Amino acid sequence: MTSNVVGLFHDPESALTAAGQLKGAGFESLEIMSPVPIHGVEEVLGKKKSVIKNFTFMGALIGGISGFALAAGTAIAWPHPVGGRPIITMPPFLIITYELTILFGILATVLGFFISSRLPAFRNRVYVPESAVDKFVVTAPCDDAEHFKRAEAILNDAGAEQVREIGGSDL
Amino acid sequence: MHRPMTTETFKLGYNDIHDDVIRSIVKTGPKYYIALATAGGTTLLCFFFPWFYQLYYGIGAAGMNHPGVWGTYLASFIFWIGLSHSGTLLSCVLHLTNSSWRKAMYRSAEAMTLFSLVVAATYVMVHVGRPWFIHWAVPYPNQMELWPNFRSPLMFDVMAIATYITGSTIFIYMGSIPDFAAVRDRTSGWRNTMYTLLSLGWRGTDKEWHRLHWAYTFLAVLIIPLAVSVHSIVSWDFAMSIVPSLHQTIFAPYFVVGAIYSGTAGIVTVMFVLRKSMGFEQYITKLHFDNLGKLLLVLSLIWTYINGVELFTAWYSGTSEEYEALNYKLFGYYSWLYWEMIIFCAVLPMLMFSTRFRTSFVPMLILSIAINIGMYTERFLIIATSLSRQYLPDAWGTYVPSPVEISIMLGSFALFTTLFLVFVKIFPSVSMYEVKETMATPKMEPAAPAAGSPA
Amino acid sequence: MSLFSRFMDGWRKYRKPGYYDEFDYHWTMTIDLDKCTGCEACVTACQAENNIPIVGEEEIAKGREMQWIRVERYWEGEYPNAKLSFIPMMCQHCDAAPCETVCPVGATYHNQDGLNTQIYNRCIGTRACAVYCPYEVRYFNYYDHEWDSPLEQQLNPEVTVRGKGVMEKCTFCIQRIREAKDVAKDDDRRRVQDGDVQPACVQSCPSKALVFGDRKDTESQVYQSMNDPRNYRVLDELNTDSSVFYLKKVDA
Ligand code: SF4
Ligand code: SF4
Numbered sequence: 013m014t015s016n017v018v019g020l021f022h023d024p025e026s027a028l029t030a031a032g033q034l035k036g037a038g039f040e041s042l043e044i045m046s047p048v049p050i051h052g053v054e055e056v057l058g059k060k061k062s063v064i065k066n067f068t069f070m071g072a073l074i075g076g077i078s079g080f081a082l083a084a085g086t087a088i089a090w091p092h093p094v095g096g097r098p099i100i101t102m103p104p105f106l107i108i109t110y111e112l113t114i115l116f117g118i119l120a121t122v123l124g125f126f127i128s129s130r131l132p133a134f135r136n137r138v139y140v141p142e143s144a145v146d147k148f149v150v151t152a153p154c155d156d157a158e159h160f161k162r163a164e165a166i167l168n169d170a171g172a173e174q175v176r177e178i179g180g181s182d183l
Numbered sequence: 184m185h186r187p188m189t190t191e192t193f194k195l196g197y198n199d200i201h202d203d204v205i206r207s208i209v210k211t212g213p214k215y216y217i218a219l220a221t222a223g224g225t226t227l228l229c230f231f232f233p234w235f236y237q238l239y240y241g242i243g244a245a246g247m248n249h250p251g252v253w254g255t256y257l258a259s260f261i262f263w264i265g266l267s268h269s270g271t272l273l274s275c276v277l278h279l280t281n282s283s284w285r286k287a288m289y290r291s292a293e294a295m296t297l298f299s300l301v302v303a304a305t306y307v308m309v310h311v312g313r314p315w316f317i318h319w320a321v322p323y324p325n326q327m328e329l330w331p332n333f334r335s336p337l338m339f340d341v342m343a344i345a346t347y348i349t350g351s352t353i354f355i356y357m358g359s360i361p362d363f364a365a366v367r368d369r370t371s372g373w374r375n376t377m378y379t380l381l382s383l384g385w386r387g388t389d390k391e392w393h394r395l396h397w398a399y400t401f402l403a404v405l406i407i408p409l410a411v412s413v414h415s416i417v418s419w420d421f422a423m424s425i426v427p428s429l430h431q432t433i434f435a436p437y438f439v440v441g442a443i444y445s446g447t448a449g450i451v452t453v454m455f456v457l458r459k460s461m462g463f464e465q466y467i468t469k470l471h472f473d474n475l476g477k478l479l480l481v482l483s484l485i486w487t488y489i490n491g492v493e494l495f496t497a498w499y500s501g502t503s504e505e506y507e508a509l510n511y512k513l514f515g516y517y518s519w520l521y522w523e524m525i526i527f528c529a530v531l532p533m534l535m536f537s538t539r540f541r542t543s544f545v546p547m548l549i550l551s552i553a554i555n556i557g558m559y560t561e562r563f564l565i566i567a568t569s570l571s572r573q574y575l576p577d578a579w580g581t582y583v584p585s586p587v588e589i590s591i592m593l594g595s596f597a598l599f600t601t602l603f604l605v606f607v608k609i610f611p612s613v614s615m616y617e618v619k620e621t622m623a624t625p626k627m628e629p630a631a632p633a634a635g636s637p638a
Numbered sequence: 639m640s641l642f643s644r645f646m647d648g649w650r651k652y653r654k655p656g657y658y659d660e661f662d663y664h665w666t667m668t669i670d671l672d673k674c675t676g677c678e679a680c681v682t683a684c685q686a687e688n689n690i691p692i693v694g695e696e697e698i699a700k701g702r703e704m705q706w707i708r709v710e711r712y713w714e715g716e717y718p719n720a721k722l723s724f725i726p727m728m729c730q731h732c733d734a735a736p737c738e739t740v741c742p743v744g745a746t747y748h749n750q751d752g753l754n755t756q757i758y759n760r761c762i763g764t765r766a767c768a769v770y771c772p773y774e775v776r777y778f779n780y781y782d783h784e785w786d787s788p789l790e791q792q793l794n795p796e797v798t799v800r801g802k803g804v805m806e807k808c809t810f811c812i813q814r815i816r817e818a819k820d821v822a823k824d825d826d827r828r829r830v831q832d833g834d835v836q837p838a839c840v841q842s843c844p845s846k847a848l849v850f851g852d853r854k855d856t857e858s859q860v861y862q863s864m865n866d867p868r869n870y871r872v873l874d875e876l877n878t879d880s881s882v883f884y885l886k887k888v889d890a
Pocket of ligand 2: 685706728
């Protein structure tokens with residue numbers, strides 16, 4: 013039987029301290045939920061690497077190539093003499109390339125964001141509505157009651173306003 | 184990173200912000216409905232009705248004629264594209280430079296971008312002669328194997344504006360996800376369903392914040408060059424022609440500066456209205472007006488300079504057609520509009536050198552509206568004066584807008600207002616999490632039961 | 639290797655500007671301004687040949703006249719010594735046409751005869767071509783035009799009538815060129831010979847000021863005439879490379 017321990021704090025510093033202590037005590041998959049982005053999480057929970065920049069880069073690259081391919085390819089598919097210009101006209105096609113580079117870059121960034129942050133997620137997950145208002149929440153999964161007790165003690169020591177237990181494994 | 188914006192907002196706790204913003208969404212007074220009905224009715228009457236009339240009878244319902252084949256429709260199109268140029272662009276720049284004063288206003292500024300773009304896109308349909316075939320300008324595989332002509336500046340427009348609409352929609356949406364989540368928890372019924380879907384199950388975990396931050400930053404990096412390119416491309420619709428006084432290399436920077444200029448003035452207007460009508464006095468403060476005023480002043484100086492350069496190059500070229508175009512612009516049929524534009528966009532903004540002017544709300548509102556009137560005139564003049572005086576004197580003529588055009592122009596403002604009114608009831612029009620972030624501590628009153636916490 | 643060389647061949651082919659020397663014909667017109675009397679017979683002929691709508695007084699007052707060819711009048715000097723000159727102006731069928739590049743849907747393009755064509759069905763009515771054309775010879779259908787009762791009887795069946803929201807302009811009477819080519823094809827597959835085809839304006843010109851023909855045929859009358867020392871092209875400095883040559887009026 014697993015459940016999650018959830019501690020509510022009213023300032024980011026004590027939430028971070030608590031998270032650090034939990035981690036030190038061997039708890040894993042810690043999460044901090046907060047109404048605002050908090051700085052200094054990385055020092056406590058370890059560095060995060062995001063894959064988004066790879067998505068952005070690849071998207072932009074694909075966009076650039078397909079932009080030029082679109083303009084040049086359609087021009088060749090039906091050669092359409094216009095204004096005495098070559099069929100593949102560089103300056104205008106580079107503008108199309110530029111725009112599609114950005115368009116694909118943007119779309120890929122969004123895709124990267126969704127994939128790397130596991131959104132959209134409409135299933136039930138550990139969540140404390142107060143964390144969207146003004147509470148900083150530390151949560152960790154616990155294997156059994158004894159485990160939970162230990163976590164509760166740590167959180168209370170760190171100054172939690174409230175400690176709750178949420179859900180079983182189905183959460 | 185907790186930098187106070189002003190001592191005024193300092194008085195608020197996280198909770199108060201939360202309540203204020205959510206109240207602005209769910210509490211809807213009769214005033215709102217009256218406003219919405221008025222705006223919606225005006226849109227129908229002044230925008231859609233004349234437009235349908237024009238669709239039925241042909242574009243002749245507008246005042247365009249032989250040399251003046253482009254008219255206020257295109258001027259309005261540029262105007263709305265220009266107005267869109269401050270929201271998202273400014274927001275991106277301020278995000279990257281980490282300026283905290285943007286936070287209270289950027290959501291509505293971005294909404295302005297989005298809706299201006301929607302209105303501008305509608306104007307494309309109003310402008311063309313056969314809007315029912317407008318899809319031919321979109322590259323899609325078809326049976327006839329006919330593709331659009333990618334060499335055309337108008338085609339650049341299609342691509343750029345499609346990208347820009349996509350980009351700014353995504354940008355405003357990404358920035359609102361945490362706020363949607365916050366609203367989700369406080370609402371019930373259909374609103375709850377809507378916000379649950381919109382917030383995508385956001386929980387505000389450290390990981391989500393981290394990803395959002397990076398995604399947002401990359402979007403900002405992509406959108407800045409995009410916004411600059413969009414208005415450059417709009418200017419190329421003109422500059423790529425060989426019409427005297429349109430065929431100018433300075434047009435791209437000129438249009439970009441003009442766009443940001445009128446967009447910033449538009450933000451001042453919208454901020455003023457939002458502040459008064461939604462009770463956001465605590466969030467939108469003198470500081471914002473002061474900063475926006477400084478920005479406007481700088482932009483006005485650049486704009487004036489470029490305008491001077493344009494006149495000088497035309498005069499210095501010494502060719503008869505440029506001379507005639509210049510002469511016509513300064514002293515011809517539309518000259519009173521030209522001087523009006525100079526007064527509204529170059530002379531009056533000098534008032535903003537005074538700090539007292541910048542920090543007083545009503546004068547700033549009046550000035551911002553004057554600037555936008557001037558900027559609309561600028562766009563109109565660029566088209567009307569240049570087309571009236573081209574190479575062959577036999578084909579000279581004047582263009583005067585028809586009542587249908589004027590009605591559609593006024594109606595477009597009602598359309599914008601309607602869209603904006605719908606927006607304020609769906610999106611939290613002040614970014615909650617970012618305003619919260621700028622404040623010192625989550626809770627100001629220590630009187631709240633702190634459950635014996637040492638902190 | 640073969641793929642690469644094929645790619646390079648294609649690249650060279652499609653990057654080549656000014657392909658109009660590869661066209662089958664290169665239709666050209668010359669207008670001798672010395673012979674032009676300003677009688678406007680060409681205007682009337684064009685109106686009849688090409689089903690150009692009669693827009694009516696009010697529309698003319700609004701500046702929405704429709705005439706694919708117009709005779710421009712320029713006065714020089716003050717009254718006693720005033721001089722009047724005429725210059726017929728129609729689409730110059732520019733080889734480097736600014737109007738073609740700007741059309742987003744490719745409704746106007748260059749065909750194999752070196753003609754600047756306007757595809758009415760494809761036109762979406764952005765009117766950008768009319769702005770880009772420095773000669774101001776493109777006319778827009780602001781309404782669906784109607785022909786009053788007996789007039790609809792004289793419509794040319796060879797030419798479409800254009801609906802609202804469509805741009806139109808001089809086609810060098812493409813329907814006549816088409817017909818001449820058909821006849822030539824039936825007739826032993828020979829090329830269209832000089833004199834086989836005459837646009838309406840050329841045909842109706844009483845003083846024979848207008849000459850039309852294929853520039854590729856060095857024997858043709860138009861070739862001789864375009865090499866007249868008096869020849870010039872209107873707005874040549876814009877590099878539109880137009881196909882209508884004017885022969886200067888020489889004052890005695
Ligand atoms: S004269 Fe005008 S319409 Fe004709 S080809 Fe040249 S630019 Fe185009
Ligand atoms: S060539 Fe034909 S279409 Fe062109 S002006 Fe002459 S009569 Fe009209």
